Amino acid sequence: MEIRLDKYLADMGIGSRNQVKQYIRKKQILVNGNRPTGPEQKITPDTDTVSFQGQDIGYTRYEYYLFYKPGGCVSAVTDRIHKTVLDYFPKNRRKGLFPVGRLDLDTEGLLLITNDGTLAHNLLAPGKHVPKTYYAEVSGHVTEDDVEQFSQGLDIGEARLTRPAELNLLPENHPEISRITLTITEGKFHQVKRMFEAVGKKVLYLKRISMGSLELDDSLLPGEYRLLTPEELQTITEHTGPSRKG
Structure with a gap:
């Protein structure tokens, strides 16, 4: 799989595509130790090494977070009135994250946050009876x-x-x-x-x-989150059907 350099870095929260272009001009980004030809340069995540300000930036296609939703926030990406579950994540968070399903405004507890639409569909599909x-x-x-x-x-x-x-x-x-x-x-x-x-x-x-097979982590406080473990991801995937990897 090849991906444009500016998308690669934007996906990983380094900045917007316009910001990435500025970083390239300022020589703050290297590909395999060399200056890139431009933001459109194609990157193969499995073999190329991309760095920003001297730090390697690995690429993960999908991210999965176990989130302890507190009361008083909505299970949405944006909302004009209430705080959303994504407001608890950093502003430079991975683009495309969304909550899988909904919990009421006053309801607390486990909520999966991801950018994997396939897994989300499998968890929410009525026929799965998760x-x-x-x-x-x-x-x-x-x-x-x-x-x-x-x-x-x-x-x-x-x-x-x-x-x-x-x-x-x-x-x-x-x-x-x-x-x-x-x-x-x-x-x-x-x-x-x-x-x-x-x-x-x-x-x-x-x-x-x-x-499903996911359980609320007792070590998390309301508003806190952590990445799913490889074992949790494998188990939830096996219980709901195939999901994309990466």
Whole structure:
């Protein structure tokens, strides 16, 4: 695979294509130890070495980040009103990053950030039924009858019942608030909140703790992120179908 030098460096967050042209003119960029012929010079990432101000700049086609979304930000690339999940990343971040799926404004938890559209499609495709698990605190007493109703599917005002979901009761620390985990295999709008509303209860706090084989990293604080490990990427790829490499 060959790629233009200016795109190579812009993709890796060195600057815009116009900025890269300026760096080339100022002799701050070298290709295999030599001055490039221009921004249009073709680079083979596997064999060529590109440096900026004396530092080698490796090229990675796709990037994958495990992000702990805090409440109060939206799962979007841009927004006129609210802070977005990408606002937690550096301004010179990799171009093309986006959140895979959405969490509500007030919902916390695991969100995958990537520029790999194929993997994102595989994770979100309705036919894949990728499981997503949430921890929630719910007003009222969640009962075994609720567990059974969730397992059978609920009417949340759509043409079909929700797919069967696994509701688990956790030990309660407050008589008026139930602590639960819920695993669903769909991604309908406000689905978890609407499911509890269907049984006469209200979600007070919601956090996604897993998506497919990915689990929220306990070492991350809200607003923090890290790269997926090679093992995590391999596992999520195997569970959702082939993804592009690199």
